Amino acid sequence: MKILVVGGGGREHALVWKLRQSPKVDQIFCAPGNAGISQIATCVNIPAGDVYGLLNFAQQQQIDLTVVGPEIPLTNGIVDIFEQAGLKIFGPTRAAAEIEGSKALAKEIMAKYNIPTARYGIFADAAQAKEYIKQYGAPCVVKADGLAAGKGVIVAMDEETALAAVDIIMAQRAFGQAGDKVVIEEYLQGEEVSVLAFVEGDTIIPMVASQDHKRVGDHDTGPNTGGMGAYAPAPLYTPELAEIVERDILQPTVKALAAEGRPYRGVLYAGLMITDAGPKVLEFNARFGDPETQPVLSLLETDLVDIIEAILEGRLASQPVTWKNGAAVCVVMAAQGYPGNYERGQEIKGLNNLPSGIEVFHAGTALKDGKIVTDGGRVLGVTAVGTDIADAIKKAYQGVAAIHFAGAHYRTDIGQKALEKLKGA
Structure with missing residues (x-):
């Protein structure tokens, strides 16, 4: 089969590397790819966000399966567009991907369906956002509502930093349109863990848990980044904790999305904080994480093509998924x-x-x-x-x-x- 992988980062290199191991795969294209990907796949000079350019390419090349890496094409509706054209594509629809595309929407869904998360306020007005900060004080977390490549989150340990963060996001537009609204959250104490899961209908198969390192410096110092490294499995994530997360977070979220007319199919990523009061959701992503995908896929034993086909054909529940030791x-x-x-x-x-x-x-x-x-x-x-x-x-x-x-x-x-x-x- 011919596969097209959309994206050009480390996550996409890991996806191409893993997909290439499948005996079902004859040829892999990657758009736009990078120098490393070009050694194991054919790179195509089409930006990941150019969904119609990608559609034309997939049709011309008679691509059997498209796998989407980054969030932007997903929130731009690439899955809806490919499916309307009768093409197989792996990822959530535009409506389902909005769980990542809008932090405000994600928060509202979590509040409505009692999914554990931090206390929050959503503001389209900077003055109101600042009043909320003055009311609740610091530390707090100030987030741009939209997509900001993992960088639109400012952890403010004092009120002055929090107020300045509102200006950075809403006045200076440091993250562009992502800053039309801000979400201000209580600061949660604990340790973070990333849980990615394969999802199809009501079936959820979690992957090995991983831990990302967001801050640029050792001992979690300096500004947030897209991620400076990750490891898996995370020993913090015990079988008991996994059971709680699946019961109280993953299952209710997938059911909530279906109830909201946003049925989910693809990879759902839950960024969690393990607090003294139990696990709470920091964010959802609608795709494989980066850099978590690199260690997680390194430990996946099952053919990734088999898993993706099972999801697309509605039979994930009967698809075994196994992991390497170590x-x-x-x-x-x-x-x-x-x-x-x-x-x-x-x-x-x-x-x-x-x-x-x-x-x-x-x-x-x-x-x-x-x-x-x-x-x-x-x-x-x-x-x-x-x-x-x-x-x-x-x-x-x-x-x-x-x-x-x-x-x-x-x-x-x-x-x-x-x-x-x-x-x-």
Whole structure:
């Protein structure tokens, strides 16, 4: 079969890598792809957001299955458009993807259906937003309502920062139209965990839980990023906790979306905070997470094409999904200046001299004069599978040490929370 993967980041490289392992697959295209993806698939120069350009390509090439990576084409209705044209595509419809496209909508659904989340207020007026902050005080979390590539969240530990965050989002328009409204939430104490699940109708099959590292600096310091690394499985996420999350969060959310006329099919990502009062939802995403996909898919034993076909054919309930033993760790190597302004075009060296067992998923790379160069903020996701978390961490950082480009920076503590959790167990 011929597959088209939409997107050009580390998540999409991991998807192409995993799909390529299926004996059912003859050819994979990726639009727009990147330098790493081009080594294992045919890259097509169509932006991920150009849904009609992608449709034309899929029709011309007689693509058997399209797999969507990023959120923008999903919220632009790519699934609806492909399905209307009679093409197979994996992902939620525009209406279902709005659970990610609008944080306000997600909050309203959670409130209506008693899905545990932080106390919140939604505001289209900056002055009212500031009054709410003054009323409830800090710490709090100020979020742009719309899509902001994982960066539209400002954690404010004091009132001054919170008030300034409203101006950054609503007046300075740091995240563009995403800042038409803000959601202000209470600050939740606890530890975060990412739970991705395959969803079809009432059937939910959770993947191994993972933990992302959002802040740019070690020990969760500095501004938020799209994610500086992840590991799976997360020891914090016990079988008992998994049962609670499925019963109180995942099942009710999927039922709520169906009740609201937004039936869900695809991958649902729940970003959770594990508080003393139990798990609470920080956010929902309507697709595979990045960088969580890199370690999670590294541990998936089942053919991903089999799972996707089962979802599209309405038989996920009878599809086995199995996972490898051990653990996987992904360390993101970023460009100098990220998550602010960063340089492009730095040559990347060492990619051909990696220790065995390391997969490097390209996020922001390009080919220039026959060389692989940096072409994004998050450049590479160096990923390793080990017998346990400690082994996977060691291998991943051995991979990082072998790679060089000017200005490269990365966190040195990816997975440390897991080690601490295991020591305390």
